[in-house]
Amino acid sequence: MVTSPEQRSTAAVQPAAADGASGASAEPIPLIRVRDLRKEFRRPKRHHGFLGGLRTLVTRQYTVTQAVAGVSFDIAEGELVGYLGPNGAGKSTTIKMLTGILVPTSGTVEVAGVTPWRERERNARQIGVVFGQRSQLWWDLPLIDSFKLIGKLYDIPRETYHANLERFTELLGMADFLDTPVRQLSLGQRMRGDLAAAMLYNPRILYLDEPTIGLDVVAKERMRSFVAELNRQDRTTVILTTHDLDDVERLCSRIVLIDRGRVLYDGDVAALKARYAPYRELVVQVADQGSVQETATAHELSALVPGVDQVRFDGSKVRLRFNPERVQVADVVAAVLERHRVLDLAIVEPNLEDVIHQIYDERPTAA
Numbered sequence: 284m285v286t287s288p289e290q291r292s293t294a295a296v297q298p299a300a301a302d303g304a305s306g307a308s309a310e311p312i313p314l315i316r317v318r319d320l321r322k323e324f325r326r327p328k329r330h331h332g333f334l335g336g337l338r339t340l341v342t343r344q345y346t347v348t349q350a351v352a353g354v355s356f357d358i359a360e361g362e363l364v365g366y367l368g369p370n371g372a373g374k375s376t377t378i379k380m381l382t383g384i385l386v387p388t389s390g391t392v393e394v395a396g397v398t399p400w401r402e403r404e405r406n407a408r409q410i411g412v413v414f415g416q417r418s419q420l421w422w423d424l425p426l427i428d429s430f431k432l433i434g435k436l437y438d439i440p441r442e443t444y445h446a447n448l449e450r451f452t453e454l455l456g457m458a459d460f461l462d463t464p465v466r467q468l469s470l471g472q473r474m475r476g477d478l479a480a481a482m483l484y485n486p487r488i489l490y491l492d493e494p495t496i497g498l499d500v501v502a503k504e505r506m507r508s509f510v511a512e513l514n515r516q517d518r519t520t521v522i523l524t525t526h527d528l529d530d531v532e533r534l535c536s537r538i539v540l541i542d543r544g545r546v547l548y549d550g551d552v553a554a555l556k557a558r559y560a561p562y563r564e565l566v567v568q569v570a571d572q573g574s575v576q577e578t579a580t581a582h583e584l585s586a587l588v589p590g591v592d593q594v595r596f597d598g599s600k601v602r603l604r605f606n607p608e609r610v611q612v613a614d615v616v617a618a619v620l621e622r623h624r625v626l627d628l629a630i631v632e633p634n635l636e637d638v639i640h641q642i643y644d645e646r647p648t649a650a
C-alpha cells in the first residue's frame with residue numbers, strides 16, 4: 284500500500300499515482316518536496332584468487348545496490364515526520380540526499396526552494412542535523428567553545444546566540460557540563476550538546492538520524508521533550524529516523540515507512556493502526572484468576588463476553604481483544620465486572636511495533 288504525497292492527507296491508504304506529480308494547485312507549497320528520488324551505489328565486483336586483482340581492474344564489472352528506488356513525499360512546514368524502515372531500507376541514504384551530503388542518481392529534492400546538493404551552503408543554513416552515531420562537536424574543546432565556534436561559523440547575531448544558548452541550556456539541563464570537554468561527556472550529555480548545536484542558528488528544519496540510540500530512558504525523554512517543544516513553539520519541521528518506536532509514538536503524528544528503497548506507507552499513525560490493528564485490549568486482573576483459567580477456556584470466555592474476538596491469559600492478567608467499532612468498551616467492561624471481582628483494569632491500544640512487524644510480515648518477498 285503506497286500513497287503519493289498529494290493523496291496522503293485525504294486518503295492515507297489509497298494507491299499512489301504513477302507519476303507522483305502534484306495536481307492540486309490550491310495546496311500550499313510544501314517545505315520539503317521529494318519526487319521519484321533514486322540512489323544507486325555501484326561497487327566494482329571483486330575477483331579473488333590468483334590474478335583476481337588484475338581481473339577486477341580490467342573487467343570493470345559492478346555490483347549495484349538500489350538504496351533508494353523512487354521515493355516521493357511532501358512535508359509541510361511544522362510537520363514532525365517519522366521516517367522508518369528496517370536495516371538497509373534506505374533511510375540514511377534519503378536523509379543524506381535531503382541534507383546535500385549525497386547526490387542522487389535521479390529524481391528531485393527541494394528543501395525550502397533549494398536543491399540541497401547544488402546549494403550546499405544555503406541549504407546548510409536552513410537545516411540542523413543530528414546523527415546519533417556521530418558528533419559535529421569539537422572533541423577536545425569544552426562544549427561551550429563548540430557553541431561559540433558554531434556562532435561564528437553561522438554568523439549568528441549576538442542576541443539570538445545568547446537567547447538560544449540560555450533557552451537550550453535550561454531545556455536540555457546542560458548547565459553542569461557546558462565547560463566540560465566533549466570527549467569527557469557521557470553519551471546522553473553529548474547528544475544534548477549535539478542537539479543544541481544543531482539548533483543554535485534557528486534552522487527551519489531538523490533532521491534527526493537515530494537521536495536516542497544508546498540512551499537511557501531519562502535521557503531519551505529529555506531529547507524527546509526538547510524536540511516536541513521546538514516543534515510546538517517554533518514550528519520547526521522535523522524528520523526523524525529511528526528504530527525506537529517509542530520515539531515515534533511520543534513525537535510523530537505522521538510516518539513514512541520505507542522498505543527496500545520504496546515507500547510502503549505514508550500517513551498518520553492512527554490510520555495505520557486502524558487499518559492494520561483495528562482492536563483494543565481490555566487487560567484485567569481478576570481475584571479469581573485461578574478459577575477463570577480452570578473453568579473457562581479462552582474460547583468459552585470470549586463467548587461469555589459478547590463482542591470479544593480473542594482471550595489470552597498473560598501471567599496474572601487476562602487480555603480480551605475486541606474491535607471498538609463493533610462493540611462498546613463500556614459493554615465489554617460491564618460484562619467482565621458482572622462475572623468477576625476485578626482487581627485492576629486497563630484499556631490498551633495496539634502498539635506501533637506490533638503493527639509495523641505485521642506490515643513487514645505481510646509484504647511481498649524480494650524478487
Ligand SMILES: Nc1ncnc2c1ncn2[C@@H]1O[C@H](COP(=O)(O)OP(=O)(O)OP(=O)(O)O)[C@@H](O)[C@H]1O
Pocket residue numbers: 324325326348349350368369370371372373374375376377
Ligand atoms: N556508500 C555506500 N556504498 C554502497 N552501498 C551503500 C552505501 N551506503 C549505503 N549502502 C547500501 O544502501 C542500502 C541502504 O542503506 P541505508 O544506510 O540508507 O539504510 P538504512 O535504512 O539507513 O539502514 P539502518 O537502519 O541499518 O541504518 C543498504 O543496502 C546499504 O548497504
